[in-house]
Amino acid sequence: MVVRVPMSVQGHERLRKELIRLERKERPEVIKAIEVARAHGDLKENAEYHAAKDRQGHVEGRIMELKDKLGRAEVIDCSQVSCERVVFGTVVSLVDLDTDEELCYQLLGPEEADVKEGSISVLSPLGRAMIGKEVGDDVRVQAPAGVRELEVVDINPPAAD
Numbered sequence: 001m002v003v004r005v006p007m008s009v010q011g012h013e014r015l016r017k018e019l020i021r022l023e024r025k026e027r028p029e030v031i032k033a034i035e036v037a038r039a040h041g042d043l044k045e046n047a048e049y050h051a052a053k054d055r056q057g058h059v060e061g062r063i064m065e066l067k068d069k070l071g072r073a074e075v076i077d078c079s080q081v082s083c084e085r086v087v088f089g090t091v092v093s094l095v096d097l098d099t100d101e102e103l104c105y106q107l108l109g110p111e112e113a114d115v116k117e118g119s120i121s122v123l124s125p126l127g128r129a130m131i132g133k134e135v136g137d138d139v140r141v142q143a144p145a146g147v148r149e150l151e152v153v154d155i156n157p158p159a160a161d
Contacts, residue, residue: 004074006088006122008158011112012075019066022059030056069111078158086130086155088122093154094130094139103150106158107131 007015030052037049078089086092086107094103106119107130113121121127129141130152139150 002072005069005072005109005111007069007073007075007109007111008078008089009075010078011109012070012073015066015070015073015111019063019070022063022066026059027063030059073109073111081157083155083157084134086133086152089158091156091158092130092152093156094150095153097138097149097151102153 033052034049034056037046037052040046040048043049076088081087081089083090088107088109091104091106094105095101096103104118105115105126107122107127108119110121110123113119113124122131125143126139126141129139133139133152135152135155137152139152141148141150
């Protein structure tokens with residue numbers, strides 16, 4: 001049984017574009033580099049050949065990885081989500097009840113989550129703890145430093161691209 005992974009429309013499109021670039025641009029360039037390196041003679045001591053083969057391995061591995069991720073993606077249009085409760089795609093404002101620190105995250109799939117960009121995985125401990133919460137609800141999550149207690153302050157739709 002295939003395990004479906006939630007992904008936003010934008011995240012799906014980004015991965016699809018990367019796959020197309022790898023298949024149509026990178027792969028042919030690597031094949032050409034291998035051909036050129038082969039023409040230089042002895043393959044045992046041909047660093048150019050070995051570097052091109054390594055690059056080919058990376059490109060082919062990434063292509064397989066992207067095809068797998070795209071094949072398992074459950075694409076969700078985040079612009080259509082309800083903001084009554086925390087769900088996939090919503091932007092959630094939180095306040096740490098111990099430190100009064102304010103946090104704001106968009107809940108996205110594991111393939112597109114990036115804390116530095118303000119998004120976390122819906123499958124992360126904090127993401128799982130927030131699902132279904134409403135404004136004013138407390139969120140308790142086990143963190144490496146201990147249990148964190150947060151309060152949901154606001155729930156918004158994602159910013160329009």
